[in-house]
Amino acid sequence: MPKWELKPICDWCQSEQVVEEQQTVYWELPDGSRAIAINETPSVRCSECGMIYQPESIIREIEDQLFLIDTSSIQKEINFQQLLQIPRLLKRNYFAFDDDDTCS
Numbered sequence: 201m202p203k204w205e206l207k208p209i210c211d212w213c214q215s216e217q218v219v220e221e222q223q224t225v226y227w228e229l230p231d232g233s234r235a236i237a238i239n240e241t242p243s244v245r246c247s248e249c250g251m252i253y254q255p256e257s258i259i260r261e262i263e264d265q266l267f268l269i270d271t272s273s274i275q276k277e278i279n280f281q282q283l284l285q286i287p288r289l290l291k292r293n294y295f296a297f298d299d300d301d302t303c304s
């Protein structure tokens with residue numbers, strides 16, 4: 201069971217003629233420094249109104265992840281699954297006393 205569930209109904213026209221698709225999306229990093237391409241992002245395509253969009257749950261997933269990882273390690277393109285596998289920096293705080301570990 202995936203973490204997210206794609207609703208079988210179009211967000212825009214309520215049609216049930218939707219299929220799941222993988223799309224490349226372009227995403228601006230939280231610090232606004234640049235945008236990256238995220239390949240194979242789970243998306244919904246509606247054959248009724250032609251809309252292609254990422255469900256709310258996916259958008260939240262990407263935003264959370266970009267916020268919590270070291271985005272400087274990301275090249276200008278990444279695969280959605282790879283992106284989600286990048287360890288979140290927040291975890292480090294459980295083990296470190298302070299964030300002052302940059303130099304010694």
Ligand SMILES: [Zn+2]
Pocket residue numbers: 210211212213214215246247248249250251
């Ligand atoms: Zn639609």
